[in-house]
Amino acid sequence: KNEVEQSPQNLTAQEGEFITINCSYSVGISALHWLQQHPGGGIVSLFMLSSGKKKHGRLIATINIQEKHSSLHITASHPRDSAVYICAVRRGSARQLTFGSGTQLTVLP
Amino acid sequence: DTGVSQDPRHKITKRGQNVTFRCDPISEHNRLYWYRQTLGQGPEFLTYFQNEAQLEKSRLLSDRFSAERPKGSFSTLEIQRTEQGDSAMYLCASSFEGLNTEAFFGQGTRLTVV
Numbered sequence: 001k002n003e004v005e006q007s008p009q010n011l012t013a014q015e016g017e018f019i020t021i022n023c024s025y026s027v028g029i030s031a032l033h034w035l036q037q038h039p040g041g042g043i044v045s046l047f048m049l050s051s052g053k054k055k056h057g058r059l060i061a062t063i064n065i066q067e068k069h070s071s072l073h074i075t076a077s078h079p080r081d082s083a084v085y086i087c088a089v090r091r092g093s094a095r096q097l098t099f100g101s102g103t104q105l106t107v108l109p
Numbered sequence: 110d111t112g113v114s115q116d117p118r119h120k121i122t123k124r125g126q127n128v129t130f131r132c133d134p135i136s137e138h139n140r141l142y143w144y145r146q147t148l149g150q151g152p153e154f155l156t157y158f159q160n161e162a163q164l165e166k167s168r169l170l171s172d173r174f175s176a177e178r179p180k181g182s183f184s185t186l187e188i189q190r191t192e193q194g195d196s197a198m199y200l201c202a203s204s205f206e207g208l209n210t211e212a213f214f215g216q217g218t219r220l221t222v223v
Contacts, residue, residue, distance in 0.1 A: 041216055041219065043200065045214075088151070088152075095142075097152075099152050100151050102149075102151050
């Protein structure tokens with residue numbers, strides 16, 4: 001079993017819909033990251049969380065440390081949000097990230 | 110500073126050849142990471158440097174792989190005697206020192222071994 005599991009693997013939405021992507025992890029962590037990857041490979045960091053909730057524009061990320069679960073929400077989705085969204089955790093005192101397999105999001109106009 | 114840059118962006122090589130990739134991190138960052146990503150999967154950790162010291166290597170990093178970071182600036186990742194299974198996106202990231210610092214990623218080098 002992977003240490004970081006994401007769901008769903010693929011998600012298609014209509015423009016304007018509210019989107020939720022889930023991430024569960026099975027190890028102790030010091031931080032959880034949400035990242036966005038567009039075709040071509042480049043990865044952009046969206047959020048780094050160790051507790052609670054963060055908001056940036058139409059994006060909201062939450063984490064429940066006790067339940068080892070995080071969610072990424074996108075409000076009023078837009079076709080330009082189409083990308084792969086990846087959850088990654090930093091285990092304990094480790095320096096590197098452990099990644100989930102990503103969620104492919106497609107937002108249709 | 111334009112962020113983390115990787116060169117080349119794409120590399121096609123024949124099986125058995127050696128290839129070398131370069132990563133230029135953000136200049137103030139003393140940590141540098143290499144990850145490998147295969148199609149449909151998330152990145153997997155290969156190795157990490159703090160300044161010029163290679164502090165950790167994944168078991169994914171076989172004897173055919175070697176990474177260096179001379180002078181603690183740019184880094185190179187060399188794969189010797191490439192195999193088809195080496196085909197992947199190789200990603201470099203850099204960050205400041207500290208437990209929970211943000212990592213900045215390059216665009217990656219996509220390797221295809223034919």
